[in-house]
Amino acid sequence: MKKFINDPGDVVAQALAGLAAAHPELRVDPDNQLVIRGDAPVRGKTGIVSGGGSGHEPLHGGFVGPGMLDAACAGEVFTSPVPDAILAATRAADGGAGVLHIVKNYTGDVLNFEMAAELAGDEGIAVETVLVDDDVAVQDSTWTAGRRGTGATLIVEKVAGALATEGASLKDVAAIGRLVNERSGSFAVALTAATTPAAGRPGFDLPDDEMEVGVGIHGEPGRRRAKVTRAHDVAALMVDAILTAKPGGGDAIVLVNGLGGTPLIELYVLFGEVSRLLGERDVTIARSLVGNYVTSLDMAGAALTVCHADEEILRLWDAPVRTPGLRWGV
Amino acid sequence: MKKFINDPGDVVAQALAGLAAAHPELRVDPDNQLVIRGDAPVRGKTGIVSGGGSGHEPLHGGFVGPGMLDAACAGEVFTSPVPDAILAATRAADGGAGVLHIVKNYTGDVLNFEMAAELAGDEGIAVETVLVDDDVAVQDSTWTAGRRGTGATLIVEKVAGALATEGASLKDVAAIGRLVNERSGSFAVALTAATTPAAGRPGFDLPDDEMEVGVGIHGEPGRRRAKVTRAHDVAALMVDAILTAKPGGGDAIVLVNGLGGTPLIELYVLFGEVSRLLGERDVTIARSLVGNYVTSLDMAGAALTVCHADEEILRLWDAPVRTPGLRWGV
Numbered sequence: 001m002k003k004f005i006n007d008p009g010d011v012v013a014q015a016l017a018g019l020a021a022a023h024p025e026l027r028v029d030p031d032n033q034l035v036i037r038g039d040a041p042v043r044g045k046t047g048i049v050s051g052g053g054s055g056h057e058p059l060h061g062g063f064v065g066p067g068m069l070d071a072a073c074a075g076e077v078f079t080s081p082v083p084d085a086i087l088a089a090t091r092a093a094d095g096g097a098g099v100l101h102i103v104k105n106y107t108g109d110v111l112n113f114e115m116a117a118e119l120a121g122d123e124g125i126a127v128e129t130v131l132v133d134d135d136v137a138v139q140d141s142t143w144t145a146g147r148r149g150t151g152a153t154l155i156v157e158k159v160a161g162a163l164a165t166e167g168a169s170l171k172d173v174a175a176i177g178r179l180v181n182e183r184s185g186s187f188a189v190a191l192t193a194a195t196t197p198a199a200g201r202p203g204f205d206l207p208d209d210e211m212e213v214g215v216g217i218h219g220e221p222g223r224r225r226a227k228v229t230r231a232h233d234v235a236a237l238m239v240d241a242i243l244t245a246k247p248g249g250g251d252a253i254v255l256v257n258g259l260g261g262t263p264l265i266e267l268y269v270l271f272g273e274v275s276r277l278l279g280e281r282d283v284t285i286a287r288s289l290v291g292n293y294v295t296s297l298d299m300a301g302a303a304l305t306v307c308h309a310d311e312e313i314l315r316l317w318d319a320p321v322r323t324p325g326l327r328w329g330v
Numbered sequence: 331m332k333k334f335i336n337d338p339g340d341v342v343a344q345a346l347a348g349l350a351a352a353h354p355e356l357r358v359d360p361d362n363q364l365v366i367r368g369d370a371p372v373r374g375k376t377g378i379v380s381g382g383g384s385g386h387e388p389l390h391g392g393f394v395g396p397g398m399l400d401a402a403c404a405g406e407v408f409t410s411p412v413p414d415a416i417l418a419a420t421r422a423a424d425g426g427a428g429v430l431h432i433v434k435n436y437t438g439d440v441l442n443f444e445m446a447a448e449l450a451g452d453e454g455i456a457v458e459t460v461l462v463d464d465d466v467a468v469q470d471s472t473w474t475a476g477r478r479g480t481g482a483t484l485i486v487e488k489v490a491g492a493l494a495t496e497g498a499s500l501k502d503v504a505a506i507g508r509l510v511n512e513r514s515g516s517f518a519v520a521l522t523a524a525t526t527p528a529a530g531r532p533g534f535d536l537p538d539d540e541m542e543v544g545v546g547i548h549g550e551p552g553r554r555r556a557k558v559t560r561a562h563d564v565a566a567l568m569v570d571a572i573l574t575a576k577p578g579g580g581d582a583i584v585l586v587n588g589l590g591g592t593p594l595i596e597l598y599v600l601f602g603e604v605s606r607l608l609g610e611r612d613v614t615i616a617r618s619l620v621g622n623y624v625t626s627l628d629m630a631g632a633a634l635t636v637c638h639a640d641e642e643i644l645r646l647w648d649a650p651v652r653t654p655g656l657r658w659g660v
Contacts (some may be wrong), residue, residue, distance in 0.1 A: 002521040004540065004561045004632055006603075014561075015595045018602030022618045057594035077595075173511040192331040211332065231334045231344075238553075257353075261591045263627045264387035265345045265407075266334040272348030273336075288352045290654075292622065297593045300631065302334055324620075328657050 008197035012054045012076055016184050021060055023324055026064055032085040033074040035061035035177075036092045040070045046164040046173045047071070047093030050157055051086060052104040052109050055077040055196065056217055058325030059153060059294045063180045066157060067321035067329075068161035073115035077196050077297070080108030086116030098126030098170035102156055102177060104137035104149030105133040126189035130177035132156055132307065134184045136245035137214030137222050141287070148216050151257050151294045151305030152184035155317070158326065162319035165186065180307060185246035185300070187238045190215035191228065192261060194296045215261070217296045217303075231266070235267065238304040243281055248308035251286035253317055258292040259301035267291065269301055278306070287317055293325065331530035338527035341408055342384045346561035349391055356394055360421070362415040363404040365391035366422045370400045372523050376494040376503045377423030379642030380432040380487055381416060382439050382620055383408040385526065386547055387653030389483060389624045397651035398491035400429075407526050407627070408437030408548045418472070418587075428456030428500035432486055432507060434479030435463040458500050459503070460507035462486055464514040464635065467544030467552050481587050481624045481635030482514035485647070488656065490658055492649035510637060514575035516566045518633035519540055520545035521558065524590060524626045543567065546625045547589070561596070567604035568634040573611055578638035581616035584608065588622040591630035597621065598631055608636070617647055623655065 003012050012033060019035060020028035025259060027036040041047060050060045053071030060072035070093035074082035090099045099120065103113045110131065117127040134152035141148055160177040168176075190212040193202035205217040206212060213235075214222025256271040257266070271290050278285060294303070309317070320329030335341050342363060350358035357366040361379060362470060371377060380390045383465035390402035403411035420429045426478040431448065433443045441459065447457040464482035471478055473541030498506075520542040523532035532548040536542060541564075544552025548638030586601040588594070601620050608615060624633070639647070 002538070002558050002590065002630065004521075004564055004600045006560045006562055006599065011599060014602055015598040018598035018600070018620070019604070020602075020622050021605035022598070022601050054595060055593070057598070062594070064483075101584075111468040147647070191334075208332070228332050230336045232336055234334055261594050261628055261630075262334065262588050262619060263385070264392070264622070265341060265384060265627070266388070268348035268352070269336065270334050270340060271346070271352050272344055272660060275348070275351035285351070290348070290352050292594070295593060297592055297595070298627065300332065301592075328652075 004195060005197055011197045012074055016074060016235050016266035023024055029088065032088040034071055034085065034089050034092065034145040036071045037064055037065045039091050043095045044097055045095045046168060046170045047095055047099035048098045048102065048161055048164055049089045049099055050092050051081045051089065053080060054106050055297045056295050057238050063157050063323045065323035067165050067319060068157055068323050068326065073299050077198065083112045083115040083119065086113055086118045088117060090120045090127065095265055100160060100173050101127055101129040102153065102172060102179065103131050104153055105131050106143045107145060108143065110264050115249055117177055117240030126170055128174035130156060130174055130181060132181050134181060134186045136185045136241055137187055142220040150188065150217050151186040151303050152181055152307060153250045154293050155184060155253055155307050156180045159313055159316040160319060162223060162316035164283060167245055180211060180313060185242035186303055186305040187241045188215050188259065188301060189213055190259065190299055192221050192300040192302035194299040196297065215301060217294065219296065231269045235277055239274060239277045242304060242306050249282035251309050251310050251314060253287045254285045255293065255305040255309040256290045257294050257303045257305060259297045259299040259303065260292060260295040261300035262302055264291065267302060274304055286314055331525060332450045333527060335527055341527045341652055342404055354360045359418065362418040363402055364415065364419050365394045365421065365524050366392055366479050366548035370422050372425055373425045374499045375425045376427045377425055378432065378494055378497060379419045379423045379429055381411045382418065382434050383410060384628060385627045388441045392655030393487050393498045393653045394651035395439050397495050397649060398653050398656065410442050413445040413449065415444045416443055417449045420446060420457065424455045430490060430500060430503050430507065431457055431459040432481055432483065433459055433461050435461050435476055437475060440474065444496060452531065456500055460486060460503035460511060462511050464511060464516045466515045466571055467517055469545055472550040479552035480518065480547050481516040481585050482511055482637060483584055484530040484623050485514060488651060489643055489646040494645035509644060514637040516574035516633055516635040517571045517583045518545050518589065518591065518631060519543055519564055520629055520631035522630040523549050524629040526627065532647045545631060547624065549626065562603050565600055565607055569604060569607045572634060572636050573586055574628050579612035580614060581644060582613050583617045583637040583639050583641050584615045584624065587624050587633045587635060589629040589631035589633065590622060590625040591628045592632055594621065597632055604634055614645055
């Protein structure tokens, strides 16, 4: 295994220390492995907490800051954070108006966030939860009952974060988060498997001429293995899968999201294809991101996320944000 | 070879088409393979043009926009753009106050930018050139006499771009660019080789337990091969090499730059180590970036860039910028 690490057991803790050094505007709680807005809790604002296993950076710690998350919990690589850490994040985010949990739909995350929400409730902190399950590739999967949560998490965090910044209630912030999730679909294709520091070798075997169609962000199996095809065909199967599960036309927020090991030049080739294909289906790319946002360590691969957006979602998407991973308007 | 492409010969053209689709605020000239600010030329502003071989994205096309470049020329992968394309970019960027060429020190780039500058001069466009040669690893290299140009290019483009935006003369914009280059040093370590679409296989062989110390962004040999060591030791040899070639203390702009295939979590581990080591050498990290900015396709590896910054350089670094790859304050 070739990685820039000191010890496989310390990767997450040391990456958080590095994040703290790079971003003095954030606080890191090393004991609970939390990334927290420097000025949290913001009095009177609905707090927003997300988190999950590490290895998907910049998700979630890279999305902490004004306009997005108040705190993020980093579990070990591909491992859910524990309830106590989520509870600590919830306390750190609570400015008296309650806290929204944004949870990707993996069994461990769901259970641990539920437990943390109960414990927070016992302390008098109101908690609502948005479950993100945008990955249309498979219905159930390793570690997931129902659909997996992937790229739409970023859009939920951004849009809910913007509404919370405007002073909206916990109930309204949760509602917009659920709306974004409902209107979003994602689909990923892997060319290689990720290597976790603990395992030291690729998580699955993929022949030199094959791709995993519908892969999960932990390398969970997709719909099928297929021979690697042209970018046009990859884009077509992503667009088809998403618009079948989440039909719609008009304005969309579109992410072409690298899984970690794929160069930007290939993501732009894919985006060009996606753009043409969506145009043929009467979907207008109103906003877009192309890059590594919701990753799977060093996996070569890409995911498409389409969020059918209304005016309110677009307005909130455009609102100022200042985080390590997303920054505009501030 | 597994890549999201349609044809190895069309990658750059199709990636530019994708960039155009994702960024309607930019113009793409497909014939010359240029990325141009939508509102270029900006009347009375010193224009700024950079460019070079593709495969280093987001450099350079991803740094076109207000506060940074007016136009960027994309050569084929790891191949210099031709003089006619650079000339077209220079014309597109010229608002009557002359144009600065920011050129990474590779023989092909140097010759082609020189020829384009002469042709532009014949048309009455004043051109100055900043040659970027920040890579302290080796003195001469494949395709380079002198030191190679790498990560500092981003800082030169940002700082010169900011000064040009304030209305400074071509001479002053060139001077600040040269100052940034003079005060910057970079050093890269590769864990794997990049695979170009044309070659279809890794550009060099690197055993499973070795790293290339001082690698270039096209996979050019560095100082030596070594067994892969801990992140701490990798950071130490980067910091030592840079501060030996470019000694200095006080404020610095520090980039921990992924070469394409290395996950963000590892870059943050490295940044934590770099931060401690620079602190011991009385270098203060005044500003920083951690991520994939000057890449080498899918190469796993990382580079450190340190720019010893004065107040003016920091002020210009902080100035608003709005490009696909860097965006703040707008």
